[in-house]
Amino acid sequence: xxVAKKKPYIDMTKALAGFEGKWVALSFKEGQIVVSGSxxxxxxxxxxxSEKGENDPIVMKVPSQLMAYIV
Amino acid sequence: xxxxxxxxxxPPSEAFPRGASSFRPTINIAIRHGNRRLRVFALLDTGAExxxxxxxxxxxxxxxxxxxxxxxxxGAAGGTQIAYFHNIIFEIGGWDHRCRAGFIYEAExxxxxxxxxxxxxxxxxxxxxxxxxxxxRLDKIN
Numbered sequence: 001x002x003v004a005k006k007k008p009y010i011d012m013t014k015a016l017a018g019f020e021g022k023w024v025a026l027s028f029k030e031g032q033i034v035v036s037g038s039x040x041x042x043x044x045x046x047x048x049x050s051e052k053g054e055n056d057p058i059v060m061k062v063p064s065q066l067m068a069y070i071v
Numbered sequence: 072x073x074x075x076x077x078x079x080x081x082p083p084s085e086a087f088p089r090g091a092s093s094f095r096p097t098i099n100i101a102i103r104h105g106n107r108r109l110r111v112f113a114l115l116d117t118g119a120e121x122x123x124x125x126x127x128x129x130x131x132x133x134x135x136x137x138x139x140x141x142x143x144x145x146g147a148a149g150g151t152q153i154a155y156f157h158n159i160i161f162e163i164g165g166w167d168h169r170c171r172a173g174f175i176y177e178a179e180x181x182x183x184x185x186x187x188x189x190x191x192x193x194x195x196x197x198x199x200x201x202x203x204x205x206x207x208r209l210d211k212i213n
Contacts, residue, residue: 008075008205009075009076009077009078009094009205010075010076010077010078011077011078012077012078012079012095012097013078013079013080013092028099033077042127042131056110057110058099058110058111058112059109059110059111059131060111060112060183060184061125061127061181061183062183063180063183064180066079066080066081066082
């Protein structure tokens with residue numbers, strides 16, 4: 001049986017490591033998520049991303065602890 | 072429209088001593104309300120009855136959350152929660168999708184993503200999930 005080759009995935013845990021409990025502004029670079037700005041408020045994260053030239057980031061509050069979601 | 076899964080890894084626990092990882096069907100979207108726009112991740116949640124967003128997204132969009140129409144619902148843990156519904160627009164893969172979505176007003180810790188559920192989303196899209204190929208496909212139903 002031929003097994004389909006899996007495409008690269010977005011590694012969310014790797015991108016968000018060290019930002020637990022913080023607000024982050026995220027960008028896509030070469031198919032992966034990277035943190036462009038972070039802070040204790042969403043405004044701070046967006047402002048820091050803007051300083052780096054990212055003016056339309058994806059925003060998120062990173063959970064304080066990584067765990068599974070059953071919603 | 073095709074999207075990729077996001078890989079999420081969890082630390083070791085009693086049930087999973089070596090930790091665990093899963094592929095979560097989250098896609099990047101934008102939400103609009105009035106003249107405000109916010110880019111966020113959204114979980115494609117076929118088990119959710121309707122579309123739900125955390126309070127912080129509503130606040131960023133300038134929505135007076137408690138001014139919306141109220142409903143109660145239960146999550147997987149069984150607790151009752153309140154959501155206030157407002158008309159918003161989702162931008163998904165370059166397409167505008169009008170939706171009546173609920174904003175969860177009180178939560179122990181706010182969700183990092185929006186939830187796209189049956190009423191207001193999957194009733195307008197055919198979704199194909201293929202974890203093995205790392206591919207999510209959404210087709211709009213006319």
